[in-house]
Amino acid sequence: MSGNPAARFDELIHAPARLAIAALMAPAEWVEFRFIRDRTESSDSALSKQLATLVNAGYVEIRKGAVAGRRATWFRLTLHGRSAFEGHVLALEQIVADARRAAPQPPVRPTDTSAAAVGAETA
Amino acid sequence: MDSIEASDALRQVRAREQQTLDAASEARWPWWYVGAIAGLSFVMLALLDFESGAAYAGLCAVPIGVLTERMARQASVRLHPSRYSSRRFWWLAVASVAGLLVLYTLVRALLEPLDVAVPSTLAGLAVAAAIVAGAPGVQRALHSTIGRDER
Numbered sequence: 001m002s003g004n005p006a007a008r009f010d011e012l013i014h015a016p017a018r019l020a021i022a023a024l025m026a027p028a029e030w031v032e033f034r035f036i037r038d039r040t041e042s043s044d045s046a047l048s049k050q051l052a053t054l055v056n057a058g059y060v061e062i063r064k065g066a067v068a069g070r071r072a073t074w075f076r077l078t079l080h081g082r083s084a085f086e087g088h089v090l091a092l093e094q095i096v097a098d099a100r101r102a103a104p105q106p107p108v109r110p111t112d113t114s115a116a117a118v119g120a121e122t123a
Numbered sequence: 124m125d126s127i128e129a130s131d132a133l134r135q136v137r138a139r140e141q142q143t144l145d146a147a148s149e150a151r152w153p154w155w156y157v158g159a160i161a162g163l164s165f166v167m168l169a170l171l172d173f174e175s176g177a178a179y180a181g182l183c184a185v186p187i188g189v190l191t192e193r194m195a196r197q198a199s200v201r202l203h204p205s206r207y208s209s210r211r212f213w214w215l216a217v218a219s220v221a222g223l224l225v226l227y228t229l230v231r232a233l234l235e236p237l238d239v240a241v242p243s244t245l246a247g248l249a250v251a252a253a254i255v256a257g258a259p260g261v262q263r264a265l266h267s268t269i270g271r272d273e274r
Contacts, residue, residue: 023139032199099126
């Protein structure tokens with residue numbers, strides 16, 4: 001793989017559940033636990049486990065608070081986490097681009113400029 | 124990893140990012156927030172009718188700022204600033220405040236010949252009503268500033 005030096009495949013983020021979580025967080029400054037849980041259709045415990053992995057890696061940080069009397073928890077990508085996610089996405093893009101370049105191109109048919117062909121088109 | 128797997132992962136990333144952007148676009152300001160901003164604006168403008176109250180009018184900006192921050196903190200999705208088109212966002216903010224100022228000035232000018240005792244209070248009522256009525260439109264326009272950052 002060659003190209004963008006920021007591209008870096010990240011095994012920790014690439015796990016499907018964690019990739020989904022990181023991608024949901026990427027456009028946001030903060031996202032609430034319930035939002036991630038509902039979008040990923042995970043159980044509270046499964047999501048907590050994945051989030052704990054990301055928190056322990058220093059990719060995600062937590063804020064606790066309350067909304068309308070109920071306890072709520074928000075998460076966001078840290079600078080380190082955002083950089084890792086963006087590097088991972090670049091690495092994926094790089095893999096796809098490299099594969100496209102390596103794929104055999106379909107043969108290009110030469111343009112037929114013979115008098116017969118021109119005549120056939122103008123007829 | 125092969126390119127098909129990478130391509131699927133990229134598709135999933137884009138779809139998830141879009142879910143967050145959609146959620147932010149569908150969010151509505153809570154009624155308590157719109158009501159409080161309208162109420163505080165009314166109080167601020169009503170204070171201008173009283174010589175001793177005018178000095179305190181500026182203080183109303185403090186709870187407006189606090190409430191705005193609190194409302195933003197409680198949202199289930201708070202978008203990263205890079206996802207707003209900042210030029211359009213600031214134009215919208217300036218246009219909204221300018222619109223309210225124009226309304227306030229116009230109502231006061233209309234009340235001037237009538238020699239009303241509390242012109243600023245009445246103009247403040249018009250401003251508060253405009254905030255409540257205009258909030259959904261401003262929020263729709265605000266959502267139109269949501270976009271993608273450039274990777």
